Amino acid sequence: MSGGPRGEDETSAGARATDESASDRATALEIDGVTVDFEGVRALADVDLRVAEGEFVTVIGPSGCGKTTLLRTVGGLQDPTAGTVRVGDRPPERARQDAEFGFVFQRHALLPWKSALDNVVFLREMAGKSPHREAARDLLETVGLSGFADTRPAELSGGMRQRVAIARALHLGASVLLMDEPFGELDELTRERMGVEVRRVWRDQRKTVLFVTHSVPEAVFLADRCVVMSDHPGEIAGVFDVDLPRPRDESVYGTAAFQQQVARVRTALHEGDDRR
Numbered sequence: 001m002s003g004g005p006r007g008e009d010e011t012s013a014g015a016r017a018t019d020e021s022a023s024d025r026a027t028a029l030e031i032d033g034v035t036v037d038f039e040g041v042r043a044l045a046d047v048d049l050r051v052a053e054g055e056f057v058t059v060i061g062p063s064g065c066g067k068t069t070l071l072r073t074v075g076g077l078q079d080p081t082a083g084t085v086r087v088g089d090r091p092p093e094r095a096r097q098d099a100e101f102g103f104v105f106q107r108h109a110l111l112p113w114k115s116a117l118d119n120v121v122f123l124r125e126m127a128g129k130s131p132h133r134e135a136a137r138d139l140l141e142t143v144g145l146s147g148f149a150d151t152r153p154a155e156l157s158g159g160m161r162q163r164v165a166i167a168r169a170l171h172l173g174a175s176v177l178l179m180d181e182p183f184g185e186l187d188e189l190t191r192e193r194m195g196v197e198v199r200r201v202w203r204d205q206r207k208t209v210l211f212v213t214h215s216v217p218e219a220v221f222l223a224d225r226c227v228v229m230s231d232h233p234g235e236i237a238g239v240f241d242v243d244l245p246r247p248r249d250e251s252v253y254g255t256a257a258f259q260q261q262v263a264r265v266r267t268a269l270h271e272g273d274d275r276r
């Protein structure tokens with residue numbers, strides 16, 4: 001990552017976020033009694049969650065507990081069987097049409113015939129926005145790919161392709177980022193650096209983020225709040241405020257406060273597991 005990892009900007013959005021608690025802010029996402037059934041499988045059962053504007057919420061839970069289904073339902077890609085989702089004052093399908101969402105899924109869907117840079121600007125062009133190619137180049141640098149703007153996806157590693165997908169979602173300028181294990185293919189060091197970068201961009205751009213991960217340390221490091229889910233059916237087992245210093249950089253991983261928060265979330269995950 002060129003220039004090395006940077007922490008969040010303490011002077012601007014960082015200071016605002018510490019002054020203003022999430023409960024004072026407008027609601028960005030309202031998930032109310034959402035149940036999703038697939039043939040014979042209840043993927044989500046009566047899920048309630050409110051996410052404030054500019055809040056970073058992580059979601060963790062065992063495989064198959066409905067995390068992806070939750071993200072898809074919020075993003076208007078899956079209809080709930082019961083309950084409602086509101087994105088600000090709109091239903092999710094409408095918010096999706098208005099390009100309010102930046103999606104980063106486990107499998108990036110890059111266009112193989114386009115360069116990394118052209119992939120980053122593509123969604124903006126599709127949404128009828130100006131491409132802002134220089135800003136796209138800056139984002140490629142942010143995700144550690146400054147020398148790869150003209151490279152096609154086939155010549156990039158899986159982790160590098162995923163970083164292009166992250167830059168593309170950030171570049172769209174959407175107000176809500178829905179991220180489904182976006183760092184899953186990255187090595188641990190890159191993962192931690194990307195976590196710092198995503199938090200920095202989030203603070204600069206005041207995004208609302210719903211971020212699914214399998215990694216407890218990642219769920220804690222990134223979050224304002226961490227949602228722990230249990231499975232069969234997928235339910236919210238607990239929601240934890242993450243009380244860690246802001247700005248947050250890699251040094252947080254070594255602190256006792258961080259280890260305590262990780263232990264709390266891990267315990268909640270195991271309690272959910274024991275109920276099975």
Ligand SMILES: Nc1ncnc2c1ncn2[C@@H]1O[C@H](COP(=O)(O)OP(=O)(O)OP(=O)(O)O)[C@@H](O)[C@H]1O
Pocket residue numbers: 038039041042043061062063064065066067068069070
């Ligand atoms: N399109 C579908 N048709 C039928 N069943 C589905 C469909 N999508 C998901 N499911 C089922 O719903 C449940 C929740 O799946 P989901 O992918 O949301 O879980 P997850 O927590 O994201 O899993 P993982 O961590 O492994 O990615 C699972 O039992 C899954 O098999």
